[in-house]
Amino acid sequence: MKLLRLIPVAALLASTLALAACNTTAGLGKDVSAGGNAVSDEAQKVKPY
Secondary structure (H helix, E strand, O other): OHHHHHHHHHHHHHHHHHHHHHHHHHHHHHHHHHHHHHHHHHHHHHOOO
8 A cells, every 4th residue: 555655756756856857958958059159159259261
């Protein structure tokens, strides 16, 4: 019986962690994109032509 009570709790915990990971991944993608844009902008500034 105790195992049946743990299943919904485990599912709730797993879904909460998955949602948190999605937000973290989205934030990381934005950071990497901003870094790439900064590098590209600087490369355009020092381009000899």
